[in-house]
Amino acid sequence: MTDTASPDTRQRDADDAGLAPTHGRPYGSVAVAGVPAPDSNSLRDPQDRRLPRIAGPCGLIIFGVTGDLARKKLLPAVYDLANRGLLPPGFALVGFARRDWANQDFEQIVHDAVKEHARTPFREEVWKQLKEGCRFVPGELGDDASFERLRATIEDLDRERGTNGNHAFYLSVPPRMFPVTIRQLKEHGLADQSPRHWRRVVVEKPFGHDLQSARELNRIVSEVFPPEAVFRIDHYLGKETVQNILALRFANQLYEPVWNANYVDHVQITMAEDIGIEGRAGYYDGIGAARDVIQNHLLQLLALNAMEEPVSFDAKSLRIEKQKVLAAVQLPRRLDLHTARGQYAEGWAGGVKVPGYLGEEGIPADSRTETYAAIKLEIDTRRWAGVPFYLRTGKRLARRVTEVGVVFKRAPHLPFAETATEELGHNTLVMRIQPDEGITLRFGSKVPGSQMEIRDVTMDFAYGGAFTESSPEAYERLILDVLLGEPPLFPRHEEVELSWQILDPIVNYWAEHDKPDQYPAGTWGPASANEMLARDGRTWRRP
CATH class of the missing domain: 3.40.50.720 (NAD(P)-binding Rossmann-like Domain)
Structure with a gap:
């Protein structure tokens, strides 16, 4: 991307x-x-984040x-x-x-x-x-x-x-x-x-193409470089909006008390692209959406949203909490009912007619590589027991967006007449990773008038309008961290292997079954993805 x-x-x-x-x-x-420029080797207080x-x-x-x-x-x-x-x-x-x-x-x-x-x-x-x-x-x-x-x-x-x-x-x-x-x-x-x-x-990335290859790669790397000298790049972790998930959760008393199964109905994590494979047939075919995005980006977003509060934000403390979450992830028993995959067909994108995946240059006519993947996961911890996490990613979708939507349970509405809340949905906190970086909170408010009628409204925070500082590009932050030897934003090999343990059974199941469902370019994916959530009485968000 x-x-x-x-x-x-x-x-x-x-x-x-x-x-x-x-x-x-x-x-x-x-x-x-008013102060002379400091030398790059001058001593600094490592706790003073105001200094560059x-x-x-x-x-x-x-x-x-x-x-x-x-x-x-x-x-x-x-x-x-x-x-x-x-x-x-x-x-x-x-x-x-x-x-x-x-x-x-x-x-x-x-x-x-x-x-x-x-x-x-x-x-x-x-x-x-x-x-x-x-x-x-x-x-x-x-x-x-x-x-x-x-x-x-x-x-x-x-x-x-x-x-x-x-x-x-x-x-x-x-x-x-x-x-x-x-x-x-x-x-x-x-x-x-x-x-x-x-x-x-x-x-x-990618760090291998399955658990076995990831372990072999980790073995080779560890024979040459010590763990603290190995930096596995996941550029999503360098984004300010991803790091802000930790600030939102742990710097504010408002959210953490309701960040659990008592109040959260489900969580949706979406990374949608409106482009196709863009001439990357040699890389993409045989890899697919799940290996390319879910194994790294989306499972890291899941871990950051579901982890317990670390004792500090140093690399070791963050890694411990993320590993706990990934180790507690449970796959659905029926992969046929709770996963979906698709392949874009020809359609319209940005007002231009575009070919389907099988019509892209360099793609075999019988390719079974998925360009859309959606999975349901649960986390077997006290905080998240019974709360489904829905992850989806795809190419040639309706728009480019990456977001995390925390959807809260409905209020009982006991004091209200049924008609007063018929237009009211779930309270939802949406963390927009890109491109419109920010946070949106959806909640119910009274409609002006003589009747008690409740309707959804939103409060919106946008990075671009709230700060004079601009966010550094992800690779700027990550390259600087490599040169400084600071590893908090880099997954260690344990996280990589746990992620493959989660994904391997799913891609192996897909490999043994039918071809991916077709979906027209410019839409939100195959019908099977909507059916996956409908079985749980839920629907995908439309960003």
């Missing part, structure tokens, strides 16, 4: 990124009114730097961090890919990606200093000579740029290439840890 910033957002970024005070100065220092977190001397090596992820997300995020003054002056950026490029060619690629996709304004002085640390290493992931060139490049950067041996390796490559890349890092001494420097690895 691609997040795009509106012109208004770009302008807010320019206003809020602290750019005006830093004009004319290199990145790596941040000015506070600036990475120390380090470098970032991106494998697969020619891919869409690097061009549209990673390289612009690095520039935006530099523009915000959050990278050290000697920061180094190394690209590794199968291209016969010189350093100057790579610099141009980075420049073009930044100009097209960066969220903060382009500034020559920032670009000039970032460019000085750019290097490119041509090569193959399985080629020893290529990794020897990479090792020599890193050693040169340590001397020239003062990166001090601190390097993070970002694996923006197909998952099948993770093992060979990690083994090469080990064999050429690039993963060696010491008290004087750190080495870290960043692994993009």
Whole structure:
């Protein structure tokens, strides 16, 4: 999924990124009114979140730097961090890919990606200093000579740029290439840890394609890197609106007392896309919506909404509570009745007629890969016993939206005549993750007039209208956390394996049964998904 910033957002970024005070100065220092810019290595109070977190001397090596992820997300995020003054002056950026490029060619690629996709304004002085640390290493992931060139490049950067041996390796490559890349890092001494420097690895999703492959990948990674040096990227966890779930729940006395089975009827977690596979047939076919989205994004959202209050927001405490929730998830006994899958057919999207999934370039005519998946889960804990969690995701749906809807039980309405509340639905708290980030609360209110008539109304909080600060893009936050060595937003291997334990029985069941149901592009999915909720006397929300 691609997040795009509106012109208004770009302008807010320019206003809020602290750019005006830093004009004319290199990145790596941040000015506070009347105070000299602090050095990136100066001591800070780790509890004082008002101060910016600036990475120390380090470098970032991106494998697969020619891919869409690097061009549209990673390289612009690095520039935006530099523009915000959050990278050290000697920061180094190394690209590794199968291209016969010189350093100057790579610099141009980075420049073009930044100009097209960066969220903060382009500034020559920032670009000039970032460019000085750019290097490119041509090569193959399985080629020893290529990794020897990479090792020599890193050693040169340590001397020239003062990166001090601190390097993070970002694996923006197909998952099948993770093992060979990690083994090469080990064999050429690039993963060696010491008290004087750190080495870290960043692994993009998917983390395997089932439980067995995830365990094998985790075994390979753990043989080379210690657990604290492994960062598994789930970019959804870097979104401000996802992190705000914890603030909403635990910083407010209003919500936590009713966040349980006594008051909650059910929870709906939706990630809908209005686009198709967008030329990603080679990746998507055989993976499908459940593996691509539910195993990581949606189960992480479930865990954050259902977890108990952690003793603190450090990585270990958060991980413990999320693992408890995932370990307590129960699958429905009848997978035929409480799961649904679909495949988009031709239809209309944005006023344009679009092909069905089987008509997309590169998709076999007999493909059984689902582009829509919906499942019902329950959590076997005292807090959530009997409360269903409905998860759904799909492509070519009616609109792009990601949200969590907490639907509360109906009030008994004993004082009211039946006709007074006939238009009243369930109280619902909706946390909008994207694109209209915010929170909506739906509740009943009296209609003006002489009669006692109750009707649903909403109160709405929008991030864009409530704060002058703009939210950093998810990859900015996550890359900075990698360079700082702060892991709260990264799932550990235990969470990954628990997620596959939940999903494997479902995708295995689907593999043994009929093809996915067809649904017209531009709709909200197959009829079987509506029937799934209708069996429980419920309906899907229409965002």
